Amino acid sequence: MFTDPIADYLTRIRNASRAGHRVVEVPASNLKKEITKILFDQGYILSYKFEDDQAQGSIKIALKYDKMTKEPVIRKIQRISKPGLRKYSGSEELPRVLNGLGIAIVSTSHGVMTSKQAKKEKVGGEVLCYVY
Structure with a gap:
Protein backbone atom coordinates (compact mmCIF):
# COMPACT_ATOMS: atom_id res chain seq x y z
CA MET A 1 0.00 0.00 0.00
CA PHE A 2 1.41 3.37 -1.01
CA THR A 3 0.95 6.32 1.29
CA ASP A 4 1.52 8.84 -1.51
CA PRO A 5 0.39 7.58 -4.93
CA ILE A 6 1.51 10.75 -6.73
CA ALA A 7 5.05 10.42 -5.37
CA ASP A 8 5.04 6.77 -6.47
CA TYR A 9 3.88 7.81 -9.97
CA LEU A 10 6.62 10.44 -10.28
CA THR A 11 9.26 8.06 -8.93
CA ARG A 12 8.34 5.38 -11.47
CA ILE A 13 8.71 7.90 -14.32
CA ARG A 14 12.00 9.23 -12.88
CA ASN A 15 13.50 5.76 -12.43
CA ALA A 16 12.39 4.49 -15.85
CA SER A 17 13.81 7.52 -17.66
CA ARG A 18 17.15 7.25 -15.83
CA ALA A 19 17.32 3.53 -16.61
CA GLY A 20 16.64 4.22 -20.30
CA HIS A 21 13.32 2.38 -20.53
CA ARG A 22 11.04 3.22 -23.44
CA VAL A 23 7.74 2.48 -21.67
CA VAL A 24 6.67 2.64 -18.03
CA GLU A 25 3.41 1.27 -16.63
CA VAL A 26 1.77 2.84 -13.57
CA PRO A 27 -1.52 2.19 -11.75
CA ALA A 28 -4.23 4.60 -12.91
CA SER A 29 -6.23 7.24 -11.06
CA ASN A 30 -8.04 10.35 -12.24
CA LEU A 31 -5.32 12.68 -10.94
CA LYS A 32 -2.57 10.61 -12.56
CA LYS A 33 -4.47 10.70 -15.86
CA GLU A 34 -4.65 14.50 -15.70
CA ILE A 35 -0.93 14.80 -14.90
CA THR A 36 -0.10 12.43 -17.77
CA LYS A 37 -2.15 14.54 -20.20
CA ILE A 38 -0.29 17.67 -19.09
CA LEU A 39 3.10 15.95 -19.53
CA PHE A 40 2.06 14.93 -23.05
CA ASP A 41 0.71 18.38 -23.97
CA GLN A 42 3.91 20.05 -22.74
CA GLY A 43 6.11 17.64 -24.75
CA TYR A 44 7.73 15.70 -21.90
CA ILE A 45 6.45 12.26 -23.00
CA LEU A 46 5.91 10.71 -26.45
CA SER A 47 2.51 9.13 -25.87
CA TYR A 48 0.30 7.46 -23.30
CA LYS A 49 -2.44 4.85 -23.22
CA PHE A 50 -5.08 4.27 -20.58
CA GLU A 51 -5.83 0.57 -20.09
CA ASP A 52 -8.83 -0.66 -18.10
CA ASP A 53 -8.09 -4.39 -18.21
CA GLN A 54 -7.61 -4.65 -14.43
CA ALA A 55 -9.93 -3.57 -11.64
CA GLN A 56 -8.07 -0.28 -11.19
CA LYS A 87 2.13 23.61 -0.40
CA TYR A 88 -0.51 26.02 -1.64
CA SER A 89 -0.01 29.15 -3.74
CA GLY A 90 -2.32 31.95 -4.71
CA SER A 91 -2.65 32.98 -8.34
CA GLU A 92 -0.06 35.76 -7.90
CA GLU A 93 2.52 33.61 -6.07
CA LEU A 94 2.55 30.59 -8.41
CA PRO A 95 6.14 29.41 -8.97
CA ARG A 96 8.19 29.76 -12.15
CA VAL A 97 10.31 26.67 -12.69
CA LEU A 98 13.78 27.16 -14.16
CA ASN A 99 12.88 30.75 -15.07
CA GLY A 100 9.98 29.60 -17.25
CA LEU A 101 11.71 26.67 -18.98
CA LYS A 116 1.04 29.33 -16.46
CA GLN A 117 -2.55 28.29 -17.19
CA ALA A 118 -3.51 28.89 -13.56
CA LYS A 119 -2.07 32.42 -13.71
CA LYS A 120 -4.08 33.15 -16.87
CA GLU A 121 -7.27 31.92 -15.20
CA LYS A 122 -6.33 33.73 -11.96
CA VAL A 123 -6.72 30.67 -9.73
CA GLY A 124 -4.37 29.27 -7.12
CA GLY A 125 -4.09 25.81 -5.67
CA GLU A 126 -1.86 23.02 -4.44
CA VAL A 127 1.52 22.82 -6.18
CA LEU A 128 1.89 19.10 -6.96
CA CYS A 129 5.25 18.89 -8.73
CA TYR A 130 7.95 20.56 -10.83
CA VAL A 131 9.02 19.12 -14.17
CA TYR A 132 12.01 20.23 -16.25
Missing part, protein backbone atom coordinates in the same frame (compact mmCIF):
# COMPACT_ATOMS: atom_id res chain seq x y z
CA GLY A 57 -6.60 0.07 -14.67
CA SER A 58 -3.17 1.28 -15.66
CA ILE A 59 -1.42 3.94 -17.69
CA LYS A 60 1.32 3.04 -20.18
CA ILE A 61 3.61 5.99 -20.79
CA ALA A 62 6.12 6.12 -23.65
CA LEU A 63 9.07 8.19 -22.44
CA LYS A 64 10.78 10.74 -24.68
CA TYR A 65 14.53 10.97 -25.27
CA ASP A 66 16.73 13.45 -27.15
CA LYS A 67 17.55 12.03 -30.60
CA MET A 68 21.15 13.21 -30.64
CA THR A 69 22.37 12.68 -27.07
CA LYS A 70 19.89 9.94 -25.99
CA GLU A 71 19.31 11.91 -22.77
CA PRO A 72 15.81 11.80 -21.24
CA VAL A 73 13.66 14.89 -21.93
CA ILE A 74 12.54 14.88 -18.29
CA ARG A 75 15.71 16.04 -16.54
CA LYS A 76 14.05 16.34 -13.13
CA ILE A 77 10.58 15.56 -11.83
CA GLN A 78 10.12 16.59 -8.21
CA ARG A 79 7.19 16.25 -5.78
CA ILE A 80 6.51 19.54 -3.99
CA SER A 81 3.33 19.20 -1.94
CA LYS A 82 3.50 16.12 0.24
CA PRO A 83 0.88 14.49 2.49
CA GLY A 84 2.77 15.68 5.58
CA LEU A 85 3.28 19.23 4.31
CA ARG A 86 0.92 20.64 1.70
CA GLY A 102 10.07 24.04 -16.76
CA ILE A 103 6.51 23.60 -15.56
CA ALA A 104 4.81 23.44 -12.20
CA ILE A 105 1.69 21.25 -12.10
CA VAL A 106 -1.02 22.72 -9.88
CA SER A 107 -4.26 21.18 -8.62
CA THR A 108 -6.87 23.97 -8.63
CA SER A 109 -10.61 24.24 -8.19
CA HIS A 110 -10.79 24.34 -12.02
CA GLY A 111 -8.86 21.09 -12.40
CA VAL A 112 -5.21 20.12 -12.75
CA MET A 113 -3.17 22.52 -14.90
CA THR A 114 0.23 24.13 -15.30
CA SER A 115 1.10 27.21 -13.28
Whole structure:
Protein backbone atom coordinates (compact mmCIF):
# COMPACT_ATOMS: atom_id res chain seq x y z
CA MET A 1 0.00 0.00 0.00
CA PHE A 2 1.41 3.37 -1.01
CA THR A 3 0.95 6.32 1.29
CA ASP A 4 1.52 8.84 -1.51
CA PRO A 5 0.39 7.58 -4.93
CA ILE A 6 1.51 10.75 -6.73
CA ALA A 7 5.05 10.42 -5.37
CA ASP A 8 5.04 6.77 -6.47
CA TYR A 9 3.88 7.81 -9.97
CA LEU A 10 6.62 10.44 -10.28
CA THR A 11 9.26 8.06 -8.93
CA ARG A 12 8.34 5.38 -11.47
CA ILE A 13 8.71 7.90 -14.32
CA ARG A 14 12.00 9.23 -12.88
CA ASN A 15 13.50 5.76 -12.43
CA ALA A 16 12.39 4.49 -15.85
CA SER A 17 13.81 7.52 -17.66
CA ARG A 18 17.15 7.25 -15.83
CA ALA A 19 17.32 3.53 -16.61
CA GLY A 20 16.64 4.22 -20.30
CA HIS A 21 13.32 2.38 -20.53
CA ARG A 22 11.04 3.22 -23.44
CA VAL A 23 7.74 2.48 -21.67
CA VAL A 24 6.67 2.64 -18.03
CA GLU A 25 3.41 1.27 -16.63
CA VAL A 26 1.77 2.84 -13.57
CA PRO A 27 -1.52 2.19 -11.75
CA ALA A 28 -4.23 4.60 -12.91
CA SER A 29 -6.23 7.24 -11.06
CA ASN A 30 -8.04 10.35 -12.24
CA LEU A 31 -5.32 12.68 -10.94
CA LYS A 32 -2.57 10.61 -12.56
CA LYS A 33 -4.47 10.70 -15.86
CA GLU A 34 -4.65 14.50 -15.70
CA ILE A 35 -0.93 14.80 -14.90
CA THR A 36 -0.10 12.43 -17.77
CA LYS A 37 -2.15 14.54 -20.20
CA ILE A 38 -0.29 17.67 -19.09
CA LEU A 39 3.10 15.95 -19.53
CA PHE A 40 2.06 14.93 -23.05
CA ASP A 41 0.71 18.38 -23.97
CA GLN A 42 3.91 20.05 -22.74
CA GLY A 43 6.11 17.64 -24.75
CA TYR A 44 7.73 15.70 -21.90
CA ILE A 45 6.45 12.26 -23.00
CA LEU A 46 5.91 10.71 -26.45
CA SER A 47 2.51 9.13 -25.87
CA TYR A 48 0.30 7.46 -23.30
CA LYS A 49 -2.44 4.85 -23.22
CA PHE A 50 -5.08 4.27 -20.58
CA GLU A 51 -5.83 0.57 -20.09
CA ASP A 52 -8.83 -0.66 -18.10
CA ASP A 53 -8.09 -4.39 -18.21
CA GLN A 54 -7.61 -4.65 -14.43
CA ALA A 55 -9.93 -3.57 -11.64
CA GLN A 56 -8.07 -0.28 -11.19
CA GLY A 57 -6.60 0.07 -14.67
CA SER A 58 -3.17 1.28 -15.66
CA ILE A 59 -1.42 3.94 -17.69
CA LYS A 60 1.32 3.04 -20.18
CA ILE A 61 3.61 5.99 -20.79
CA ALA A 62 6.12 6.12 -23.65
CA LEU A 63 9.07 8.19 -22.44
CA LYS A 64 10.78 10.74 -24.68
CA TYR A 65 14.53 10.97 -25.27
CA ASP A 66 16.73 13.45 -27.15
CA LYS A 67 17.55 12.03 -30.60
CA MET A 68 21.15 13.21 -30.64
CA THR A 69 22.37 12.68 -27.07
CA LYS A 70 19.89 9.94 -25.99
CA GLU A 71 19.31 11.91 -22.77
CA PRO A 72 15.81 11.80 -21.24
CA VAL A 73 13.66 14.89 -21.93
CA ILE A 74 12.54 14.88 -18.29
CA ARG A 75 15.71 16.04 -16.54
CA LYS A 76 14.05 16.34 -13.13
CA ILE A 77 10.58 15.56 -11.83
CA GLN A 78 10.12 16.59 -8.21
CA ARG A 79 7.19 16.25 -5.78
CA ILE A 80 6.51 19.54 -3.99
CA SER A 81 3.33 19.20 -1.94
CA LYS A 82 3.50 16.12 0.24
CA PRO A 83 0.88 14.49 2.49
CA GLY A 84 2.77 15.68 5.58
CA LEU A 85 3.28 19.23 4.31
CA ARG A 86 0.92 20.64 1.70
CA LYS A 87 2.13 23.61 -0.40
CA TYR A 88 -0.51 26.02 -1.64
CA SER A 89 -0.01 29.15 -3.74
CA GLY A 90 -2.32 31.95 -4.71
CA SER A 91 -2.65 32.98 -8.34
CA GLU A 92 -0.06 35.76 -7.90
CA GLU A 93 2.52 33.61 -6.07
CA LEU A 94 2.55 30.59 -8.41
CA PRO A 95 6.14 29.41 -8.97
CA ARG A 96 8.19 29.76 -12.15
CA VAL A 97 10.31 26.67 -12.69
CA LEU A 98 13.78 27.16 -14.16
CA ASN A 99 12.88 30.75 -15.07
CA GLY A 100 9.98 29.60 -17.25
CA LEU A 101 11.71 26.67 -18.98
CA GLY A 102 10.07 24.04 -16.76
CA ILE A 103 6.51 23.60 -15.56
CA ALA A 104 4.81 23.44 -12.20
CA ILE A 105 1.69 21.25 -12.10
CA VAL A 106 -1.02 22.72 -9.88
CA SER A 107 -4.26 21.18 -8.62
CA THR A 108 -6.87 23.97 -8.63
CA SER A 109 -10.61 24.24 -8.19
CA HIS A 110 -10.79 24.34 -12.02
CA GLY A 111 -8.86 21.09 -12.40
CA VAL A 112 -5.21 20.12 -12.75
CA MET A 113 -3.17 22.52 -14.90
CA THR A 114 0.23 24.13 -15.30
CA SER A 115 1.10 27.21 -13.28
CA LYS A 116 1.04 29.33 -16.46
CA GLN A 117 -2.55 28.29 -17.19
CA ALA A 118 -3.51 28.89 -13.56
CA LYS A 119 -2.07 32.42 -13.71
CA LYS A 120 -4.08 33.15 -16.87
CA GLU A 121 -7.27 31.92 -15.20
CA LYS A 122 -6.33 33.73 -11.96
CA VAL A 123 -6.72 30.67 -9.73
CA GLY A 124 -4.37 29.27 -7.12
CA GLY A 125 -4.09 25.81 -5.67
CA GLU A 126 -1.86 23.02 -4.44
CA VAL A 127 1.52 22.82 -6.18
CA LEU A 128 1.89 19.10 -6.96
CA CYS A 129 5.25 18.89 -8.73
CA TYR A 130 7.95 20.56 -10.83
CA VAL A 131 9.02 19.12 -14.17
CA TYR A 132 12.01 20.23 -16.25
